Amino acid sequence: MEGGAAALTILVVALGAFLILKGVGDVLNPPRSTAPSRVPFSGGLSPDTHAWNRYHVRYYPMALLFLAFDMEMVFMYPWAVVFVEEGLIALIEMLMFITILLFGILYTWREGAFRWS
Amino acid sequence: MVVRSILARLAKKAPVPVFLISGIGGDEITDRLRLDDRLHVTDSPRPAMILMIAGRLTSDLKYAALQVHDQMAEPRAVVRWSPAERDPAAEVFPHFVAVDAVAAAAAATLAAAAVNTRDDLLAGSFPSSPPLLPDVEPNPWRGVGPWGQGGTGMTGGVPYGRPLPERAKDRDGLQLDQLLMRVGPFLPALPEGLILEVRLQGDVIQDVTVGANPFVEEAVPDSEEEELPAFPGPADLAPFLASLRVPVAVAELELARARHHLRWLGHALRVHGLAALGRRVLALSARVHSQGAGSSNALGSAEVVELRRSLERNFTLAWATRGIGRLSGDQLAALDGGPVARAAGIERDERCADPAYLALGFKPVVYAGGDALARWRLRLHEAEQSLRLAETAGNSMTTVTGTAEGPTGPLGRGPGPSSRLLPLLPELLTGLEWGDAVTTLLSLDLDLREAALTPPGSGVAPAWAW
Numbered sequence: 001m002e003g004g005a006a007a008l009t010i011l012v013v014a015l016g017a018f019l020i021l022k023g024v025g026d027v028l029n030p031p032r033s034t035a036p037s038r039v040p041f042s043g044g045l046s047p048d049t050h051a052w053n054r055y056h057v058r059y060y061p062m063a064l065l066f067l068a069f070d071m072e073m074v075f076m077y078p079w080a081v082v083f084v085e086e087g088l089i090a091l092i093e094m095l096m097f098i099t100i101l102l103f104g105i106l107y108t109w110r111e112g113a114f115r116w117s
Numbered sequence: 118m119v120v121r122s123i124l125a126r127l128a129k130k131a132p133v134p135v136f137l138i139s140g141i142g143g144d145e146i147t148d149r150l151r152l153d154d155r156l157h158v159t160d161s162p163r164p165a166m167i168l169m170i171a172g173r174l175t176s177d178l179k180y181a182a183l184q185v186h187d188q189m190a191e192p193r194a195v196v197r198w199s200p201a202e203r204d205p206a207a208e209v210f211p212h213f214v215a216v217d218a219v220a221a222a223a224a225a226t227l228a229a230a231a232v233n234t235r236d237d238l239l240a241g242s243f244p245s246s247p248p249l250l251p252d253v254e255p256n257p258w259r260g261v262g263p264w265g266q267g268g269t270g271m272t273g274g275v276p277y278g279r280p281l282p283e284r285a286k287d288r289d290g291l292q293l294d295q296l297l298m299r300v301g302p303f304l305p306a307l308p309e310g311l312i313l314e315v316r317l318q319g320d321v322i323q324d325v326t327v328g329a330n331p332f333v334e335e336a337v338p339d340s341e342e343e344e345l346p347a348f349p350g351p352a353d354l355a356p357f358l359a360s361l362r363v364p365v366a367v368a369e370l371e372l373a374r375a376r377h378h379l380r381w382l383g384h385a386l387r388v389h390g391l392a393a394l395g396r397r398v399l400a401l402s403a404r405v406h407s408q409g410a411g412s413s414n415a416l417g418s419a420e421v422v423e424l425r426r427s428l429e430r431n432f433t434l435a436w437a438t439r440g441i442g443r444l445s446g447d448q449l450a451a452l453d454g455g456p457v458a459r460a461a462g463i464e465r466d467e468r469c470a471d472p473a474y475l476a477l478g479f480k481p482v483v484y485a486g487g488d489a490l491a492r493w494r495l496r497l498h499e500a501e502q503s504l505r506l507a508e509t510a511g512n513s514m515t516t517v518t519g520t521a522e523g524p525t526g527p528l529g530r531g532p533g534p535s536s537r538l539l540p541l542l543p544e545l546l547t548g549l550e551w552g553d554a555v556t557t558l559l560s561l562d563l564d565l566r567e568a569a570l571t572p573p574g575s576g577v578a579p580a581w582a583w
Contacts, residue, residue: 028121029191034252036187041161043304044181045312049283053294055319056287 061113065105072101125239132157133235135196136165136189138182139309141332142200142220143172144566145352148380149224152400155232160305162188166238167231168246170197171223177331178310179209181302183249186210192238192245196230198223212246287318288548295323302331302565306388306555310565313542320551325543332569351566353377357523358570360515367473367510370521371503375421376405377524378500385493385559389434398424405504418504425497438489442549442557448541449487455526455534457561460495461487467522473513477506489560496562525562535568 039046075097083090108114134157139147150169151158159165162185174182186195195213200220214234218226237243287293301312312328356373359365379402386395401424405417428434444452444461452458454465459481466481468474482498484491515521519529526534538561546554 024120028124032191032248034187034248034250035254036184036250036252037248039184039188041163041185041188042299043301043307043312044184045299045301046184047297047299049297051296053296055293055296056289056291058319 061108065108065113068104069101072097128239129236133167133231134159134165135167135169135231136162136185138168138170138174138178138185138303140170140172140174140178140199141566142352143170143198144309146171146198146220146224146227148383148399149403150228152396152403153224153228155228162186163190165189166193166235168193168195169227169231170195170199171227173199173201175331177329178302181331183209185303186246187248187250194234194238194243194246196227196234198227209249210246211249212244285316285318285323287323288321293318299328301328307558308563308565311558311563315546315551315554317551322546322549322551322554325546327539327542330539330565330569332566351564353380353564354523354528354567354570357521357528360518360521361529362518364514364516364518367477367513367515368507370515371507371510372405374524375417375500375503375507376402378496378503379405379421381496381562382493382500388555388559389437391434418501418508421497421501421504425494425501428497429494434493435490437552438493438556438560439486441489441553442545442560443487444541444545448545451541452534452537453527453530454522455537456495456499456524457492457526457534457538460484460491467517467520467527470520471515471517473516474506477509477513479506489556492560492562523567525564525567533567533570535564538563539568 036046040051076094079090079094132155135150136159137147137150150156150171162168166189168182168186168189170182186193195210196216197210197213198216198218214230216223216226216230234243238245283295283297284292285295296317298315298317299312300315301307302310307313310331312331314326314328315322316324353373353376356365356369360370379398383395383399383402386392386398401417401420444457449458449461449463454463454467458465460483462483462485464481464483468479469481482495482502484495484498521528523534526537528534542558545557549557
């Protein structure tokens with residue numbers, strides 16, 4: 001409950017600060033915009049088409065790779081806990097696991113997934 | 118009122134945020150304004166308080182100037198200096214502060230006027246400039262379309278009055294949107310006056326159209342009897358244009374060349390994010406300017422050597438420019454010499470035909486890479502070489518007239534260097550990412566004022582006909 005009250009206080013203070021600053025700013029310099037002032041600046045010309053458009057997100061293979069190796073790290077945590085008990089066997093098992101993943105990296109590399117463009 | 122006066126007092130202590138527009142005759146003045154500590158030159162009109170116009174605006178440029186003006190936040194004001202008595206800018210800006218000064222003193226007077234106007238705006242004694250373009254949406258919202266599409270949401274109708282982009286295949290064969298973007302003539306990252314219509318997929322350029330040169334209108338002579346065009350061209354070129362007709366001191370030409378390369382470098386560094394270094398280089402170019410011809414030493418060649426060394430060690434810059442913007446053999450042949458061709462291994466320089474230069478032991482600087490990095494290095498090397506030549510040339514005069522090696526390429530043989538480069542842009546820029554395209558454009562050192570010296574061909578569409 002205490003945590004909730006604190007969060008609520010922060011929210012109210014932040015909202016109040018925003019409203020006060022915005023109010024003072026609007027009183028001192030009333031906002032005024034016209035159609036030409038709302039277009040994005042591109043050097044003095046106005047655009048004909050809207051900027052909403054779909055494009056190829058070329059970094060998605062990297063995001064997938066990050067996820068894969070992030071999961072690998074998740075497997076390593078329990079392995080690290082039992083490593084001292086199991087000794088050499090645990091080390092060999094992890095090396096096999098890493099080697100299999102390494103082939104995955106080499107395959108991805110060959111396929112050109114690391115090329116940005 | 119108390120809050121307002123406190124804020125105004127604090128704001129007066131800061132440099133004046135200005136957006137610079139350079140018209141005809143204002144190219145060197147804007148460089149001096151960038152060096153003035155009283156001003157903070159912004160890259161966008163949004164944070165600027167003063168729109169500063171140096172030089173005379175052509176009719177094409179004045180519409181873009183109006184757009185820039187209306188994009189500034191209020192309070193705002195226009196401060197302008199023009200070398201001409203008649204100025205179209207005066208007709209489109211109803212309220213402005215006109216600065217009356219000779220060209221040499223224009224920068225200092227403009228900066229002082231900007232400070233005074235800012236203070237008056239903050240005190241409320243000078244009215245903020247009202248919007249000048251009509252407050253009308255260019256394409257009003259049409260709601261639900263003829264095929265039932267639209268209405269609300271991101272994919273519906275014509276959001277904010279503009280249709281959604283067209284579709285085309287991208288390089289992976291996917292059918293994706295193409296974003297049509299028009300940039301220039303006042304985008305600080307591009308050469309002054311350059312207008313491009315670019316189709317982008319993501320940040321990859323699929324198609325480029327170069328807009329008509331907004332300075333061209335002024336290059337047309339008033340009558341056929343007139344020997345020289347009405348438009349004098351960029352200030353940097355003056356001694357080179359003179360050397361086409363009469364012998365000119367070699368030292369004067371070489372100082373002008375070094376100054377041009379350093380000015381280019383200052384702008385290029387600013388666009389590449391090295392603004393402080395760019396400012397230092399601009400200051401160095403201004404010092405070269407003030408030395409004049411005939412000085413025997415202290416022309417700054419030692420500083421240029423040091424600058425060259427430090428930039429050659431700059432890995433970030435090398436990484437951003439290596440392998441970018443390579444021209445093909447046919448494109449290089451079309452250039453007929455100049456720094457861009459010399460950076461691709463073509464040893465061609467008009468100065469080699471001048472005995473005055475040969476007597477000084479002149480040999481053209483040539484680099485092999487042909488990319489943006491090679492052009493950067495070549496210009497730095499040439500700036501250093503030019504200062505050395507100026508130091509040793511004494512009173513030596515050029516002996517060849519009719520042709521000359523300008524700072525951007527050969528002059529006097531058909532179209533000027535920038536006129537030769539502009540038609541190559543669509544092929545050169547297509548396929549590049551936007552950042553690489555800007556790097557390429559910078560490295561080419563395009564000068565639209567110089568391109569305007571070549572009489573325009575027939576059938577050229579005006580810049581605003583799109």
